[in-house]
Amino acid sequence: MVESTGQSARPATFRTTRQWTIADGHARSQRRPHRRPERADRQCRTGPREHRRAGGKTCGAAAVTVFADALLAWFDRHGRHDLPWQHPRDAYRVWLSEIMLQQTQVATVIPYFQRFVAALPSLHALAAADEDSVLALWSGLGYYRRARFLHRAAQLCVEQHQGELPRDFDALAALPGIGRSTAGAILAQAYGLRYPILDGNVKRVLTRFHGIVGHPSEREVEKQLWLRADEHTPAARTADYTQAIMDLGATVCVRTRPLCDACPMQAHCIAHRDHLTAQLPTAKPGKRIPTRSTLMLILRDGEGRVLLQRRGPQGVWSGLWSLPESADSDGAWREAQRHAQIEDARSLTPFVHVFSHYRLQIQPLLFDHAAPARAIADNADLRWYAIADLPSLGLPAPVRSLLTALPEPAVP
DNA sequence: AAACCGGGGGG
DNA sequence: CCCCCAGGTTT
Structure with a gap:
């Protein structure tokens, strides 16, 4: 049960500036509180969140829907729905795009992505390719270690998972190059499963929205962020939601000079309320010194x-x-x-x-x-x-x- | 020059 | 479990 629109956008994962049409649309949209009747506790009757499986990676219940509803409404109007890995959106393409986007802007990734899937259109093709040709396709993107991880993971899928990316969180996250966040992104976008993600954009959005102080490298802060990420992830339209929150971080809730007037969550944002958008997320603590x-x-x-x-x-x-x-x-x-x-x-x-x-x-x-x-x-x-x-x-x-x-x- | 970041790996 | 690093580009 994947979500509705049948299409979705995937923003850059980190550092990205997406150059799509933020301008007028955003400014207009946010002023209409797209709030629905507020169904406080809808699908989750699961009681105290059950975080156990996958070592707490999974999702128990979506507790807050205001966030997701406002975000999805924004996404429908202003999100990006035309990226190459969305059509078709299968697990292999989602995975490949996730890995590429971990390190490069969307605009840069697109031609590499297209070239890559043209040459190696499936997980099997990737697994069967020799490493040199994989690296050749990657050439220019940098971070070649991740290309090797990608290649190795494909071969592991053939050996251990019948040639498919596993739908099981733990199995997926066990593959090289796929950690908790990337596994969640793949499961959410490719299979519509309710898993949270926490990339750089999402961290920025959440630290501001909740006024979370402290660098994400601090254990407590990261714990808090995952908790919030999980809490906001809706059970319906999970794929769109996942793309939407990354879009928001990449285009509206940017690091410097965020476009708060275009933000659908402005009215509920702690950082905006307290004029802390410039201080959040907390700057990286000084590097370790002897x-x-x-x-x-x-x-x-x-x-x-x-x-x-x-x-x-x-x-x-x-x-x-x-x-x-x-x-x-x-x-x-x-x-x-x-x-x-x-x-x-x-x-x-x-x-x-x-x-x-x-x-x-x-x-x-x-x-x-x-x-x-x-x-x-x-x-x-x-x-x-x-x-x-x-x-x-x-x-x-x-x-x-x-x-x-x-x-x-x-x-x- | 330094910040940026998810994941791997080492301690 | 916790801490640190790699890696190319942006600020």
Whole structure:
């Protein structure tokens, strides 16, 4: 039971700008709240969603229909219904288009798609082809690894699935190059089965619509997104819905400057309500950076002066006055003893300073009642400074805050 | 230069 | 299970 219109569009999966006729139609359409009588809980009497099979990939019940109804109404008027993989829309062509669209714009994919299916019109033909010719057909699209996955998957289908793409979610997702989202997209579009998808466009739509904060790479956020994706997926017209939500993300709910006035969901969109469309989805967290650690030595003499050291010309904070450092505790003591007679050390609260390319874990070590060593005390790069003099020095921010918040000397 | 992304693979 | 990477193009 595939859905009604018998045709459907498939937008680009990610990064895509679709250049179809957004302009006037959209602006007109959205202003009519296409809401139907609101059948809150229609087809699903399944009670608490039954997420178990396929490890929670599947769909239990469509809980919310306002979303799907508005989206489908929009899609009927403004969606794209003329893409080559829609006519005919069989599993092989849907699959091929999905893989191609994972990496390239619709406009670019179309001629490759047509060339590919002309040369290899069926899954059997693909499976029987040699890898070189598959790669030749792929040539220019990039991401050739996916072409190899495609080829291998076709051969696996011949060996294990009677030459067809399996309709079973787990079997489908077990094929190389097909993960949870792509499996859902294929099942929904080729077979009309109710499975959610979650590609980049859908993530953007859902984070905005629900005001979900946090990058999708965070586990909780992704969980939340899949939940919402599942919740909104209707049992009827699943194929159209799947295409529609991707269309919306690709053309209206675009990353920068979304066309909210053309959006059928504007009235219910949290991000729009709260003026957060520019902040959502949350920007990618800074890439992983290494953490280094250092001990910072605070030598303080009886008059409250501290020993500062000018940093060398290389590396961070070059030329700034900073604290002597050491990598480990032993080294810290040796270093301290070079500059003063010391008795004991107190470790202060460690903290982290973040640079663009690494984070620095700083463990301050306070040597109080230090008696400056005579001869080597002051020179161009090594001086005892009164705390009161610090404001006039160039100090790294963490060093400055550390020194301005020193604890009182312990009473001897 | 960096962000982008679904899936594979490694830890 | 969780984290990281590959890969070409866009911002």
